Amino acid sequence: MTYSGSMTDVSILAHELGQGFHHCVMRDLPDAQRHYGRSVAETASIFGETVVRLRNIRLSECHGHCVG
Numbered sequence: 001m002t003y004s005g006s007m008t009d010v011s012i013l014a015h016e017l018g019q020g021f022h023h024c025v026m027r028d029l030p031d032a033q034r035h036y037g038r039s040v041a042e043t044a045s046i047f048g049e050t051v052v053r054l055r056n057i058r059l060s061e062c063h064g065h066c067v068g
């Protein structure tokens, strides 16, 4: 991906990080357990995107006055 620092890029990066995490935790499972549907494969990716989205919502609600 080409990263330019936009929030879309951050979201894509979070998605790909989730994909990498999912791959990492699945790698030692028996072969039969490493075949899964696309919806399962996207679970960790969507989770990563959701974390970014919730953080952005929180930041937008506190108008820069939030801590942490």
Ligand SMILES: [Zn+2]
Pocket (backbone or CB within 6 Å): 015, 019, 042, 045
């Ligand atoms: Zn994906």
